[in-house]
Amino acid sequence: MRNSSAKCLFICSLLVTGCAADIFGKTYVEINSNLSAATTLTVHCKSKNDDLGDHTITSTRAWGFKFRPNFFKTTLFFCSFAWPNEFHRFDIYDENRDECTECIWTVFPNGPCKLNETRGIDFCYPWKASMQLGRKPLM
Numbered sequence: 666m667r668n669s670s671a672k673c674l675f676i677c678s679l680l681v682t683g684c685a686a687d688i689f690g691k692t693y694v695e696i697n698s699n700l701s702a703a704t705t706l707t708v709h710c711k712s713k714n715d716d717l718g719d720h721t722i723t724s725t726r727a728w729g730f731k732f733r734p735n736f737f738k739t740t741l742f743f744c745s746f747a748w749p750n751e752f753h754r755f756d757i758y759d760e761n762r763d764e765c766t767e768c769i770w771t772v773f774p775n776g777p778c779k780l781n782e783t784r785g786i787d788f789c790y791p792w793k794a795s796m797q798l799g800r801k802p803l804m
């Protein structure tokens with residue numbers, strides 16, 4: 666293990682500097698809320714290896730976390746998003762989808778939007794389809 670990562674590091678630093686950044690660089694994911702000021706959003710994110718626990722987000726208080734994406738592009742953080750009468754899921758970081766190292770999101774009622782460098786809306790995603798019965802329409 667130690668030997669193979671040493672070997673990898675050696676090859677990486679020889680061939681591609683960006684590759685070394687892949688191993689050592691941390692990625693930051695931040696979640697903001699665009700729900701009404703009085704609404705508290707509870708977010709719970711997990712990966713295969715980590716459970717980040719419950720965090721509360723309001724329109725004035727974001728929450729973020731840092732991690733090292735893995736070398737094999739399989740890092741995935743999946744989250745639940747709950748606020749009164751609503752419960753949704755979304756993969757907040759998918760190493761295949763997200764090329765960002767600072768991934769800034771804002772949660773709107775209909776789904777999360779990724780922000781660009783100037784915090785303008787870059788792209789909005791729908792919530793993950795849910796099997797839950799009796800869920801409210803996404804409006």
Ligand SMILES: *[C@@H]1O[C@H](CO)[C@@H](O)[C@H](O)[C@H]1NC(C)=O
Pocket residue numbers: 698699700701702724
């Ligand atoms: C939500 O987003 C809209 C449009 O981007 C913005 O005008 C509004 O101030 C935001 N509200 C909150 C609570 O963040």
Ligand SMILES: *[C@@H]1O[C@H](CO)[C@@H](O)[C@H](O)[C@H]1NC(C)=O
Pocket residue numbers: 781782783784785786787
């Ligand atoms: C960010 O998004 C906003 C709104 O969509 C856009 O006006 C702005 O040009 C974008 N900025 C960059 C750096 O892409």
